[in-house]
Amino acid sequence: MVKRSAGGGEVQFLERLRSRIRLPKGGQTVAGIGDDCAIFRPRGSSEDLLFTTDLLLENVHFTRETHRPEELGWKALARGLSDIAAMGGEPRFCLLSLALASWNGAAWVDRFYEGVLALAARESTPLVGGDLAHAERFGCDIVVCGAVPWGKALRRDGARAGDLIYVSGVLGGSALGLAQGRRSGAWRRHACPEPRLELGRFLRTDLKATAAMDLSDGLSLDLHRLCLASGLRARIEMPPVFAGASGEQALHGGEDYELLFTARPSVRVPSTFGGLPLTRIGTMHRGRPGAVELDGRPLPALGYDHLRQS
Amino acid sequence: MVKRSAGGGEVQFLERLRSRIRLPKGGQTVAGIGDDCAIFRPRGSSEDLLFTTDLLLENVHFTRETHRPEELGWKALARGLSDIAAMGGEPRFCLLSLALASWNGAAWVDRFYEGVLALAARESTPLVGGDLAHAERFGCDIVVCGAVPWGKALRRDGARAGDLIYVSGVLGGSALGLAQGRRSGAWRRHACPEPRLELGRFLRTDLKATAAMDLSDGLSLDLHRLCLASGLRARIEMPPVFAGASGEQALHGGEDYELLFTARPSVRVPSTFGGLPLTRIGTMHRGRPGAVELDGRPLPALGYDHLRQS
Numbered sequence: 283m284v285k286r287s288a289g290g291g292e293v294q295f296l297e298r299l300r301s302r303i304r305l306p307k308g309g310q311t312v313a314g315i316g317d318d319c320a321i322f323r324p325r326g327s328s329e330d331l332l333f334t335t336d337l338l339l340e341n342v343h344f345t346r347e348t349h350r351p352e353e354l355g356w357k358a359l360a361r362g363l364s365d366i367a368a369m370g371g372e373p374r375f376c377l378l379s380l381a382l383a384s385w386n387g388a389a390w391v392d393r394f395y396e397g398v399l400a401l402a403a404r405e406s407t408p409l410v411g412g413d414l415a416h417a418e419r420f421g422c423d424i425v426v427c428g429a430v431p432w433g434k435a436l437r438r439d440g441a442r443a444g445d446l447i448y449v450s451g452v453l454g455g456s457a458l459g460l461a462q463g464r465r466s467g468a469w470r471r472h473a474c475p476e477p478r479l480e481l482g483r484f485l486r487t488d489l490k491a492t493a494a495m496d497l498s499d500g501l502s503l504d505l506h507r508l509c510l511a512s513g514l515r516a517r518i519e520m521p522p523v524f525a526g527a528s529g530e531q532a533l534h535g536g537e538d539y540e541l542l543f544t545a546r547p548s549v550r551v552p553s554t555f556g557g558l559p560l561t562r563i564g565t566m567h568r569g570r571p572g573a574v575e576l577d578g579r580p581l582p583a584l585g586y587d588h589l590r591q592s
Numbered sequence: 593m594v595k596r597s598a599g600g601g602e603v604q605f606l607e608r609l610r611s612r613i614r615l616p617k618g619g620q621t622v623a624g625i626g627d628d629c630a631i632f633r634p635r636g637s638s639e640d641l642l643f644t645t646d647l648l649l650e651n652v653h654f655t656r657e658t659h660r661p662e663e664l665g666w667k668a669l670a671r672g673l674s675d676i677a678a679m680g681g682e683p684r685f686c687l688l689s690l691a692l693a694s695w696n697g698a699a700w701v702d703r704f705y706e707g708v709l710a711l712a713a714r715e716s717t718p719l720v721g722g723d724l725a726h727a728e729r730f731g732c733d734i735v736v737c738g739a740v741p742w743g744k745a746l747r748r749d750g751a752r753a754g755d756l757i758y759v760s761g762v763l764g765g766s767a768l769g770l771a772q773g774r775r776s777g778a779w780r781r782h783a784c785p786e787p788r789l790e791l792g793r794f795l796r797t798d799l800k801a802t803a804a805m806d807l808s809d810g811l812s813l814d815l816h817r818l819c820l821a822s823g824l825r826a827r828i829e830m831p832p833v834f835a836g837a838s839g840e841q842a843l844h845g846g847e848d849y850e851l852l853f854t855a856r857p858s859v860r861v862p863s864t865f866g867g868l869p870l871t872r873i874g875t876m877h878r879g880r881p882g883a884v885e886l887d888g889r890p891l892p893a894l895g896y897d898h899l900r901q902s
Contacts, residue, residue, distance in 0.1 A: 310684060320721035322685060322737065324634035324641065331634065331641075335689045335723045335735060342691075342727050374620060375632060379645045379733045381652075411630035413645045413733070417652050423689045423723070423733035425645060427632065 317438050317511070318365040318495055319428065330435055331374070332428040334365035340383065340420040348464065351390045353473040355397025361498065362426030363405060363477035364539040368496040370436040370486030371428030373407040373479070378424050381417035398424075405479060436486050436543070441493035441512035445544040447564040448551060450481055453501060454527030457535025468524065475539040481555050485543050489551060494543035500536040506572050506583040508542065515573035518564030518581070533576070534584040627748050627821070628675040628805055629738070640745055641684070642738040644675035650693065650730040658774065661700045663783040665707025671808065672736030673715060673787035674849040678806040680746040680796030681738030683717040683789070688734050691727035708734075715789060746796055746853070751803035751822035755854040757874040758861060760791055763811060764837030767845025778834065785849040791865050795853050799861060804853035810846040816882050816893040818852060825883035828874030828891070843886070844894040 310323045319332035338358045340346060359376060366373050378398065382391065402409055407426065459472030478496070485491040493512055497504050501521060509516050523532040544566055545551055551560055574581045620633045629642035648668045650656060669686060676683050688708065692701065712719055717736065769782030788806070795801040803822055807814050811831060819826050833842040854876055855861055861870055884891045 317721075320685070320687065322720070324637040325639050325739075327634040327637040329635050333687055333721060333735070333737075335687050335721065335733070337689050337691055337723045337725045337733075339691055339725055339727050342725055375630070377630065377643055377645050377735065379647050381647055381649055381731065410632070411627075411643060411645065413647045415647045415649055415652055417649050417731070418729060419727070421691065421727070421731060423645070423647075425643070425687065425735050427643075429635075 318368040319371070319435070321435055323432070328432055329429040330432055332366055332369050332371045332430065332435060333425065334362050335423055335425045336361040336365070338422050338424070346385060346420070349473060351393035352397035352400075355394040356401050356474050357397075358422050358424045359398050359401045359407070359426070360475045360477050360539065362424045363401070363407065363479060364475070364496040364498065366426055366428035367477050367479045367482035368436065368494050368541060369428070369430065370434065370482045370491075370494065371430045372483065373405050374427045374429050375408050375410045376402060376424055376426045378409055378412040378422060379414075380412065381415050381419070381421040383417060383420045386420055405477070430486065434486060436482070436491055436494040438493055438495050438508045438511035441508065441514055441544040441566045442546075443514060443566055443568045444547055445492050445566040446547055446551070446562050447505070447516060447518060447542070447544050447566060448560055448562050449497070449501070449521050449540055449542050450478055450555070450558050450560055451538065451540040452522040452524045452532075452559065453497065453538050453540060454532030454535050455524035456537040456539075457531035458524060458527040461531075468526065471524065472537060475537065477539060478541050478558070481541055481558065484555055485541065489545050489549055491543040491545050494541055497538045497540045497542050498536060500534040500584065501532070501542065502534050502574065502581050503583040504542055505574050508544075509566070509574060510572040512566065513571045514566045515569035515571065515575070516564055516566055517575045517578075519577055521563045522559060522561050533581070628678040629681070629745070631745055633742070638742055639739040640742055642676055642679050642681045642740065642745060643735065644672050645733055645735045646671040646675070648732050648734070656695060656730070659783060661703035662707035662710075665704040665709075666711050666784050667707075668732055668734045669708050669711045669717070669736070670785045670787050670849065672734045673711070673717065673789060674785065674806040674808065676736055676738035677787050677789045677792035678746065678804050678851060679738070679740065680744065680792045680801075680804065681740045682793065683715050684737045684739050685718050685720045686712060686734055686736045688719055688722040688732060689724075690722065691725050691729070691731040693727060693730045696730055715787070740796065744796060746792070746801055746804040748803055748805050748818045748821035751818065751824055751854040751876045752856075753824060753876055753878045754857055755802050755876045756857050756861070756872050757815070757826060757828060757852070757854050757876060758870055758872050759807070759811070759831050759850055759852050760788055760865070760868050760870055761848065761850040762832040762834045762869065763807065763848050763850065764842030764845050765834035766847040766849075767841035768834060768837040770847075771841075778836065781834065782847060785847065787849060788851050788868070791851055791868065794865055795851065799855050799859055801853040801855050804851055807848045807850045807852050808846060810844040810894065811852065812843050812884065812891050813893040814852055815884050818854075819876070819884060820882040822876065823881045824876045825879035825881065825885070826874055826876055827885045827888075829887055831873045832869060832871050843891070
């Protein structure tokens with residue numbers, strides 16, 4: 283899951299796609315491709331709706347040998363909820379499209395749904411529909427809808443020069459868990475990530491974060507994307523590292539599902555939120571959009587890029 | 593795509609799933625699993641939102657040898673729009689999750705998007721987001737959001753005893769096109785189906801249809817589902833058949849994406865709508881829920897069931 287080659291295949295692809303798509307002016311879709319969620323404004327409603335979709339595919343995102351079905355179900359929904367968290371939203375419902383392979387017996391599918399429904403119940407996110415098919419490989423696509431007060435969604439493009447950069451939690455645990463396997467203490471970080479929904483709402487309501495996103499593909503790549511979206515560059519120092527993980531895993535590992543956010547320097551950001559550390563790691567600057575420096579040296583965007591030619 | 597074995601794998605699966613899921617009472621999700629779309633009620637809005645997801649998978653729904661990429665893109669979106677049409681909705685936006693295989697070069701992907709975007713532009717359904725991954729096989733999941741006035745969505749479960757049953761268009765063309773291949777006159781019926789959006793709105797606003805759904809899996813199976821949902825049985829005669837198609841293809845073929853609907857007997861249903869025939873094929877009756885009779889004899893539900901053991 284963790285690749286080690288430079289490049290921006292996905293960024294380029296999305297730019298090309300975006301250039302071909304024009305959102306209707308004055309329409310109900312107020313943000314489209316390129317953020318954690320699309321934003322839709324229902325007629326007459328006091329809320330904006332957030333939409334995110336996430337694929338979870340056999341032999342791409344997991345293998346049948348390594349992952350338990352209830353872990354996969356949990357993780358499928360957790361990834362979508364993490365996108366809602368990143369925009370400061372409250373989840374409303376989810377949809378699940380499922381492609382079942384011949385090796386997915388009824389008991390396996392039941393356990394997969396147990397994982398989905400356990401997290402869905404905890405986060406008040408009812409599963410209200412989806413699609414079903416048989417396929418050669420297992421795959422699923424989860425759609426999560428969330429809501430924020432009108433115009434209040436946290437976005438990637440709102441950071442301003444001088445804003446301070448923060449991350450929640452400690453990074454690299456997911457990559458460590460994947461490398462060490464399911465008997466390791468870090469495995470749960472990889473297999474059962476926690477969407478930071480309460481933190482996301484706190485960023486929106488209390489800290490008035492100027493930008494936010496979730497760390498799904500690795501800090502180096504995700505911060506690069508936030509910088510690109512905001513038209514700025516970033517200077518950071520080393521983020522907090524999960525015990526036992528390497529600096530590489532913390533910087534480029536991906537799938538930690540912590541939140542990366544920026545706030546005005548005048549905002550007092552607490553050192554923890556609900557027991558979760560909030561750590562200042564750097565500052566946003568004017569300069570070449572997308573550039574990231576770690577301890578004064580360029581940090582390549584080595585995180586996971588689904589469309590990079592490897 | 594057209595299977596010939598009896599059974600109700602998907603119906604049973606959905607029943608089992610539905611029994612495990614309880615929509616919160618008084619919540620914003622007013623219909624869930626089992627209809628063409630899920631229905632969501634945004635706070636303060638005068639509209640209900642409709643959501644549908646549809647998988648389109650290599651070697652399941654198509655093969656790379658037989659289908660052009662722009663046809664696949666069109667069809668992916670058309671299938672979702674057809675679900676919106678079936679509930680009388682207006683499309684609002686769509687999301688597309690794409691799993692790209694190694695054989696999907698940049699030109700192929702561009703042509704696929706051309707198909708999606710051509711129909712999206714025609715039906716004012718902007719593509720606002722999605723997900724991207726590489727995979728062993730091409731697959732996509734399209735999510736379409738539509739809207740209807742509050743409480744006005746056409747559903748499968750609203751038919752009443754005595755209601756008359758209608759279909760739009762002529763049936764079996766898609767199955768014929770698939771059987772004859774892309775040089776045949778029927779191929780376009782298979783590869784580029786037309787979502788009946790205007791008809792769906794007309795059913796809602798003018799005919800006050802009591803129930804409606806789209807014919808995606810074959811009349812025999814889809815009418816069985818409508819009957820099950822409404823707790824009734826149906827007696828029909830032969831529907832209109834696409835020129836050259838067999839009666840089997842018209843009854844069980846699937847993927848015609850015409851609309852099946854019921855209306856009170858007092859409603860005057862015109863014989864055509866925008867040039868499309870509307871044909872009365874039968875009547876809803878009290879009796880064993882789900883049972884369908886054709887010309888007085890039981891009609892087995894032989895349409896395409898994604899979860900049937902074949």
